[in-house]
Amino acid sequence: MGLRLADGGRLAMTCWDYAWPLCRDYGAVERMLDETRARGFNAVRLDPYPHLLATPLNGVHLDRCEILPEADRRRRIVAGAHTVEIRKAFQRLLGAARDRDIKLWFSGFFVPDSRARRSFVRRPADYVDVWAQTLELARRWGYLDTIVAVDFAHHFPFPPWSHGVTRRLFDRAPQRGLPERWSGEQERAVERYLLEVPRALRALFPQISFGLSAAAGHCEALRQLDTSELDFLDLGVWLDDDPRFRLVSGAGLPVPDALRRRLTAPVHQALLETTGDHWRERIQDQLNRRLAFARLRRLQPVLGEGYLSVAGEPDSPPRRWAAFTEAVVARAVEDGVSVITPTSLARPHTPWLWRQVDWLARLNHLIITGPGR
Numbered sequence: 264m265g266l267r268l269a270d271g272g273r274l275a276m277t278c279w280d281y282a283w284p285l286c287r288d289y290g291a292v293e294r295m296l297d298e299t300r301a302r303g304f305n306a307v308r309l310d311p312y313p314h315l316l317a318t319p320l321n322g323v324h325l326d327r328c329e330i331l332p333e334a335d336r337r338r339r340i341v342a343g344a345h346t347v348e349i350r351k352a353f354q355r356l357l358g359a360a361r362d363r364d365i366k367l368w369f370s371g372f373f374v375p376d377s378r379a380r381r382s383f384v385r386r387p388a389d390y391v392d393v394w395a396q397t398l399e400l401a402r403r404w405g406y407l408d409t410i411v412a413v414d415f416a417h418h419f420p421f422p423p424w425s426h427g428v429t430r431r432l433f434d435r436a437p438q439r440g441l442p443e444r445w446s447g448e449q450e451r452a453v454e455r456y457l458l459e460v461p462r463a464l465r466a467l468f469p470q471i472s473f474g475l476s477a478a479a480g481h482c483e484a485l486r487q488l489d490t491s492e493l494d495f496l497d498l499g500v501w502l503d504d505d506p507r508f509r510l511v512s513g514a515g516l517p518v519p520d521a522l523r524r525r526l527t528a529p530v531h532q533a534l535l536e537t538t539g540d541h542w543r544e545r546i547q548d549q550l551n552r553r554l555a556f557a558r559l560r561r562l563q564p565v566l567g568e569g570y571l572s573v574a575g576e577p578d579s580p581p582r583r584w585a586a587f588t589e590a591v592v593a594r595a596v597e598d599g600v601s602v603i604t605p606t607s608l609a610r611p612h613t614p615w616l617w618r619q620v621d622w623l624a625r626l627n628h629l630i631i632t633g634p635g636r
Contacts, residue, residue: 303627
């Protein structure tokens with residue numbers, strides 16, 4: 264099916280995910296969008312909190328909500344309660360993005376809140392309901408053309424983001440993860456979400472693309488399922504997830520977290536210094552396999568997150584890390600991927616990289632102009 268970008272163009276995305284409403288600084292969203300434009304981005308991937316925007320079954324919507332973001336080693340968002348007037352914040356975000364000609368790419372993380380509203384998003388109809396209400400708000404306010412795509416459940420159906428589904432289909436607490444093997448009944452149940460949710464939403468909002476994101480280990484599950492109703496597959500390609508890289512970098516060793524944090528940066532640097540070509544080939548092989556799967560299924564491949572984490576807060580991008588990142592982006596552009604992030608770490612809440620205005624602008628120019636430009 265593919266993405267239906269209105270201008271047929273390319274997108275360079277920064278990944279704000281669920282961080283955007285958590286800053287208490289008034290005017291932060293407008294300032295971050297200005298900074299986003301200055302760095303050459305033309306799109307933002309973020310979670311609009313559809314389960315909080317939607318009116319619950321009791322018919323009473325309380326705009327003031329208390330968000331409880333969970334710890335995330337890659338996103339590094341500080342845990343703690345944040346009180347937000349979510350519809351007011353969402354409308355302001357839409358208007359600010361429109362004013363700056365920045366497209367929005369939605370991805371549903373279903374972060375917990377004090378009223379546990381994500382627990383009620385369990386069935387395919389629940390996903391359709393919360394997303395339809397979210398997109399209808401954007402249409403009512405005149406901003407629907409700012410939204411290009413919806414990843415209806417980040418890394419579906421894997422926890423922690425598919426909280427209600429984990430309990431409904433697998434009868435497990437999300438903290439336990441999913442079983443390695445699914446029963447035929449569980450596979451058919453997951454498949455119903457992949458078919459019914461995008462089909463229903465596309466009927467209501469035909470100008471928007473609907474798809475899924477999938478981490479490296481999750482694609483195998485999708486190979487067994489019918490993905491014919493999805494428009495795109497947002498690939499998460501991380502060298503950190505490569506089993507060989509984890510082995511030689513000592514990621515699985517039973518050492519205290521504080522020591523691991525101190526060792527990660529020099530170990531990664533040494534590996535990239537001595538065997539960098541090998542690791543670039545490894546991640547490119549991973550990317551090639553994922554692209555082949557997406558294209559076999561006629562899904563538009565999207566490189567929405569990756570590629571190698573960085574420990575601590577360096578003053579500037581580590582030299583070998585920067586070269587590694589540039590190589591991954593250049594390869595994705597050459598392979599015809601039209602929606603790419605320069606790296607998941609390129610976001611306002613990673614200050615050490617966000618300060619690299621020229622470096623980000625150069626990568627984003629490559630992404631937007633495409634191969635051979």
